[in-house]
Amino acid sequence: MTDxxxxxxxxxxxxxxxQLHYLCSNCGANWQPGTSLTGVLEVIFDYAKIATQCNxxxxxxxxxxxxxSKYYPNYPVGNTPFAKAINLEIDGNRYHNVWLKCDHLNxxxxxxxxxxxxxxxxxxxxxxxxxxxxxxxNAASALAAIAAAAGKQAKIFVPRSAxxxxxxxxxxxxxxxxxxxxxxxxxxxxxxxxxxKHGGLNRNTAYNxxxxxxxxxxxxxxxxxxxxxxxxxxxxxxxxGVILSGVYKAFFDLLQAGxxxxxxxxxxxxxxxxxxxxxxxxxxxxxxxxxxxIADSIAxxxxxxxxLAIKAIKATNGLxxxxxxxxxxxxxxxxxxxxxxxxxxxxxxxxxxLANLQQQQLIxxxxxxxLLLTGHGLKDINSVMNNDENK
Ligand SMILES: *Cc1c(COP(=O)(O)O)cnc(C)c1O
Ligand SMILES: [Zn+2]
Numbered sequence: 001m002t003d004x005x006x007x008x009x010x011x012x013x014x015x016x017x018x019q020l021h022y023l024c025s026n027c028g029a030n031w032q033p034g035t036s037l038t039g040v041l042e043v044i045f046d047y048a049k050i051a052t053q054c055n056x057x058x059x060x061x062x063x064x065x066x067x068x069s070k071y072y073p074n075y076p077v078g079n080t081p082f083a084k085a086i087n088l089e090i091d092g093n094r095y096h097n098v099w100l101k102c103d104h105l106n107x108x109x110x111x112x113x114x115x116x117x118x119x120x121x122x123x124x125x126x127x128x129x130x131x132x133x134x135x136x137x138n139a140a141s142a143l144a145a146i147a148a149a150a151g152k153q154a155k156i157f158v159p160r161s162a163x164x165x166x167x168x169x170x171x172x173x174x175x176x177x178x179x180x181x182x183x184x185x186x187x188x189x190x191x192x193x194x195x196x197k198h199g200g201l202n203r204n205t206a207y208n209x210x211x212x213x214x215x216x217x218x219x220x221x222x223x224x225x226x227x228x229x230x231x232x233x234x235x236x237x238x239x240x241g242v243i244l245s246g247v248y249k250a251f252f253d254l255l256q257a258g259x260x261x262x263x264x265x266x267x268x269x270x271x272x273x274x275x276x277x278x279x280x281x282x283x284x285x286x287x288x289x290x291x292x293x294i295a296d297s298i299a300x301x302x303x304x305x306x307x308l309a310i311k312a313i314k315a316t317n318g319l320x321x322x323x324x325x326x327x328x329x330x331x332x333x334x335x336x337x338x339x340x341x342x343x344x345x346x347x348x349x350x351x352x353x354l355a356n357l358q359q360q361q362l363i364x365x366x367x368x369x370x371l372l373l374t375g376h377g378l379k380d381i382n383s384v385m386n387n388d389e390n391k
Pocket of ligand 1: 110111112138139205237238239240241242243244297298344346347374375376
């Protein structure tokens, strides 16, 4: 662990780490539920100090943690495989330098384990027994599992329409499940009311700034597993924009500490029917819009972390693409047949995103490209069973 403070993404105001913070004390006060968060906080370390403690030859990863590892729950998150996709061929194009980060192979079946792990650690620091979250399903499954392992109580708000397997995970781990007759955005609002009125630690993505810190471990692993080289491009499925911000934060930390010299280009992949961040980036206007896509994990009307995600995409010379549900389902099958990896639709979206970039001639064939696979296919088998093409 290294000293840090929180800095507001919107106004730059600094907040000390000595107490629990969610949003910026200035900008967060104006936030209206149902819109993207304002005043999301970033963790800023003492990078000059870190630079004296490590270099590329010898990295002490614990210096990049906002929580002392003695508080970590005893739960095996991360260290997921990173492998080259040797046979990938999409729409007649063969790919020679595409790599898969298989984060769908986390214990609860999604990358969300990383954030839930870190928030349970935060609950240990605060000696808080109850953790509350709103989720499309995966953040909740992950929290239910890790809270169970750590002996904590989880209270979970999920849309009634969430895939059955995700609801089964929440139930089997013994979390308190509130099924919301509405969208993820409605669940988000209810969960914040819950912690404001009845207490508990709120794990909502981006609202609790340590969710971004938890997710960044995937960026560190990509770097380590890639022989301490920064890949050229990383494609990331984007709903709230917190995974993307976490990947950004990992490479930002490494750059600030003088360990690396470049950032990977971050490509946000969104579903056509849930493309608020893409629209924000391309038009400059942030407007929430009802989400309709088969990729439930990236179906978000008002992405909580829109501002930071846009900043991260721009700062890395990245871009955003949108993909249709039809292409997502086609690529889910293609990935399963060419690489043996069965991922949920949100993750198949990155394969569709790759095809889209290739078609627009926006990538260089020699670039090293990483596809971030975020959720397991078994979490949503209906997307496969209902797909006419598979019958
Ligand atoms: C949550 C999630 C995403 C999107 O992450 P955001 O931080 O909301 O952008 C993508 N894929 C899977 C499987 C997820 O669970
Ligand atoms: Zn602020």
